[in-house]
Amino acid sequence: MSAQSAVGHTAAPLDADSTRARIRALVVSQGPINASRLAAELDVTPAGVRRHLQALVAAGEIAERAVPVTGPRGRGRPPREYVATTGAQEHLPDASAELAVEALDFIASALGEPGVTQFADDRLAELEERYRPLVESSGSDVAARAVALAGALAADGYAASARRPPGELPLLQLCQGHCPVQQAAEKYPELCEAETRMISRLLGVHVQRLATIAGGGHACTTSVPLTAAPSPAARAT
Incomplete structure (x- = not known):
């Protein structure tokens, strides 16, 4: 069962903050990483992950970039991957x-x-x-x-x-x-x-x-x- 269905709508703001923080941490530790892999890691729908990714990009905490493709590319949106920016460092321990x-x-x-x-x-x-x-x-x-x-x-x-x-x-x-x-x-x-x-x-x-x-x-x-x-x-x- 996904975290979204288990928690319910009343806990959405808190769950959203928690999920976004986990996505940020994964991008910092494992980036470059794509939305599908993040969705699998967190048991969240790809659409839900993309909403959080868009918010993190808008906040300047992660950056989106195109994945290099070798050979012919099919139709649809070009594959994208995500990396952390210096803005994400503000949420990490600092000595x-x-x-x-x-x-x-x-x-x-x-x-x-x-x-x-x-x-x-x-x-x-x-x-x-x-x-x-x-x-x-x-x-x-x-x-x-x-x-x-x-x-x-x-x-x-x-x-x-x-x-x-x-x-x-x-x-x-x-x-x-x-x-x-x-x-x-x-x-x-x-x-x-x-x-x-x-x-x-x-x-x-x-x-x-x-x-x-x-x-x-x-x-x-x-x-x-x-x-x-x-x-x-x-x-x-």
Whole structure:
């Protein structure tokens, strides 16, 4: 008896999620693989498998490609097979965060806090140089520079935005909804401090970090004054 007939319609959403996850796992481990083989492995109808495959392709987690055919090909749809994309890796175990913490532990034990701070600054140097032309092209207005920086961060996956907080204070808040180094930053706040210094240099004013995801906040929030003297770091730059 198939899983579909055994479970019934009321459990379809949960069963669909489970089946899709199993299809994704099989494509990762056994791809290239075709729909017929997946249907046989999972005891699901070929039509049902194809619906899940279409959803996974649309989500960017797997890719569809034509199967090379030697000799004459009959009528009908060309045979297709499926392989995993990098999007599928997001659903698999990832030890990179633990590795980053272990690397910082080693730096801290060998070089102490100054070594961690130097590493954090060096890590962001390339990012800062890449962002600088984008920020400077927006002119000298701090608000425009903050909007440009938020756009650059958003393009790199930080889910960033620049917004005016409630009230009439001449402030802007740079918010980042995603932290790619959260686990490491929870143990080593030097990573957040280095990022704050980078933001200050790029905007040319002294900014203040109000909250971080690593510190328990829902976002990394940086207060940017719109009427302030340039920071010492900005003047030096």
